[in-house]
Amino acid sequence: MKKIIITGVTGQxxxxxxxxxxxxxxxxxxxxxxxxxxxxxxxxxxxxTNDRFKLVDLDVTDNENTSSLIEKEKPDFFINFxxxxxxxxxxxxxxxxxxxxxxxxxxxxxxxxxxxxxxxxYNAGSSEEFGDVISNPQDENHPLRPRSPYGAxxxxxxxIVKVYRDSFNLFAVQGWLFNxxxxxxxxxxxxxxxxxxxxxxKKALEIDEVLKxxxxxxxxxxxxxxxxxxxRDWSDAEDFVEGVWLMLNNTKPxxxxxxxxxxxxxxxxxxxxxNQANIKYxxxxxxxxxxxxTEDGRIIVKVNKExxxxxxxxxxxxxxxxxxxxxxxxxxxxxxxxxxxxxKNDLSLLDK
Numbered sequence: 107m108k109k110i111i112i113t114g115v116t117g118q119x120x121x122x123x124x125x126x127x128x129x130x131x132x133x134x135x136x137x138x139x140x141x142x143x144x145x146x147x148x149x150x151x152x153x154x155t156n157d158r159f160k161l162v163d164l165d166v167t168d169n170e171n172t173s174s175l176i177e178k179e180k181p182d183f184f185i186n187f188x189x190x191x192x193x194x195x196x197x198x199x200x201x202x203x204x205x206x207x208x209x210x211x212x213x214x215x216x217x218x219x220x221x222x223x224x225x226x227x228y229n230a231g232s233s234e235e236f237g238d239v240i241s242n243p244q245d246e247n248h249p250l251r252p253r254s255p256y257g258a259x260x261x262x263x264x265x266i267v268k269v270y271r272d273s274f275n276l277f278a279v280q281g282w283l284f285n286x287x288x289x290x291x292x293x294x295x296x297x298x299x300x301x302x303x304x305x306x307x308k309k310a311l312e313i314d315e316v317l318k319x320x321x322x323x324x325x326x327x328x329x330x331x332x333x334x335x336x337x338r339d340w341s342d343a344e345d346f347v348e349g350v351w352l353m354l355n356n357t358k359p360x361x362x363x364x365x366x367x368x369x370x371x372x373x374x375x376x377x378x379x380x381n382q383a384n385i386k387y388x389x390x391x392x393x394x395x396x397x398x399x400t401e402d403g404r405i406i407v408k409v410n411k412e413x414x415x416x417x418x419x420x421x422x423x424x425x426x427x428x429x430x431x432x433x434x435x436x437x438x439x440x441x442x443x444x445x446x447x448x449x450k451n452d453l454s455l456l457d458k
Contacts, residue, residue, distance in 0.1 A: 107158075109179055113138040113166055114187035118290040118343050119230060119283075121149035123185060126347045128158060136179055138164030138188065149290045164188075166210035176217040176225075183354055186214060186229045189260075192294060193234060196256035197416055207259035208266065215270040215278060226277040226354050227267075231361070233284040233339065233422045235261045243339075243425040246282070246363055253417040264361075277359045281350060284365035284424040287444060288343040289451040296331065297340065297375060301448035303329035304379040305456055307406055311385065326404050332413030334373040334396055337421040341366045342439035342447070352433040362433060365424020370441055376407055378445040383453075 110127060114120040115137035124135050137150070141163045153159045165171050166188045176184070190199065190206040211229050218225045234257035236244045250261040264280050271278040291298040306327050314324055341364070349364040370378075373389075376398065380387050387406065388399045398407035429435045439447065 108133040108182040109136060110134065110183040110185065111136045111138060111175070111179060111181045112185045112187065113164060114189060115139060115161075116146055116149055117187060117191075118149070118288060118292070119286075119347065120185075120187040121153075121290055122288070122344050123187065123347045123350065124150065124153055124159065126344075126351065128153070128156060130351075133158070133182075135159045136175075136181065137161050138166070138175065140165050140188075166213070167205045169213040172210070172213045173217040173221075176214070177221045180222040181225050184214060184218060184225050184227045185350065185354070186211065186227070189230060191232075191256070192292075193254050193256045194413070194415060196254050196259070200255035203255050203259045204262065207256070208262040211263040211266050215266065215276065218278075219270060219274040219276060223274060223276060227279070228350055228354050229263055229267055229278075229280040230350075231264055231280040231282045232257065232260045233282055233365070233424060234419065235264060235282065236422060237419055239419075239421065242421065243365075243367060243423040244282075244363065245425040246361060246428055253419050254415065257419075271359055277354075279353050279356075279359045279361050281353055281361055282363045282365075282424065283346055284339040284341065284363070284422060286341045286343040286346045286364075287448065289448060290343070291448070296372060297448065298452075300329065300331070300372075300375055300379050301445070302452045303327065303407075304376075304383050304385070304449060305452035308383045308385065308453060309456055311400075323402070323404065326400070326406055328405055329376075329407045330410040330413065331372060331376070331407065332410065332415070333418055334376070334409060335371055335420070336418060337369045337371045337423075339365045339367070339369055339422055339424045340375070340441055340444060341437050342444050345437040345439060349429060349433065349435040352429075352435050356433065360432075362429040362435075363424045363426055364429055364435065365426045366437055366441070367424060367426055368441060369421060369423045374441075375445060378442060379449050382446045382449045
């Protein structure tokens, strides 16, 4: 039985990775979680009774803590999903992003090189590293041009991974994971904010129908978003963990882009979510004046300029051709399927 350390296991990617490995291998999962006064274990509550799943305290920004764990366990694989991954907050917390997303990688690789150089290492990269893109779609050869402290922290980590791979002959990789969402995505992320907001709107409209003869009409919850013209390449997070495992079991350490190759705007995500909810709407205005209304004119989605970022990344589109050809990886869920899955999940949570 091999040992696999996963950091960030309470988050979306880490929890899906644990699920995938417990279902597809016979290995032991050592799950690193940061100690909090109020635990946030919702994504892994179904795993805690599994004999092959062990929770350990781990703060990735603590070098001593990281080194002690790696020296003790001497893992065969180390998968680092721990990160401060909310791009919008990275301008308010740039140092924290650099410590969590870059320095932590340095601590991990230094300890692996010292205590278990045979360990295969993966660090989660991001499409935000490409930032101010110069060509579409972006593949493994596109230069790194980050536009946020978050993107810069991930780009820095990428260089650290390469330096340690070249210097100590480690099997260390960092894949570019384009936007990947799902039912375990945090509520502050725009896609989950939309699916949750439209589910709440659906429930409000059901009540509205019961009270349709009342005057004035009841107010509806309003979803506030930033730049609705921003375009991203969205996939299902559950499809990506398989790609990560394929990278780790490749014949040689090599970085790959995981993406759909399709681009959709925030506006597209809103429209598809409204369609999935069978909510009729009108879309009007441009820029900060753009809004979605019900057919009787009540606002349900509007732009709030406070959600604009200091430096926007307008378009990101990944080219997954190399991963598909060399790893045999292929995503299973398309854009509409992802939106439907997220909306239905949030609607069911409200029902509960």
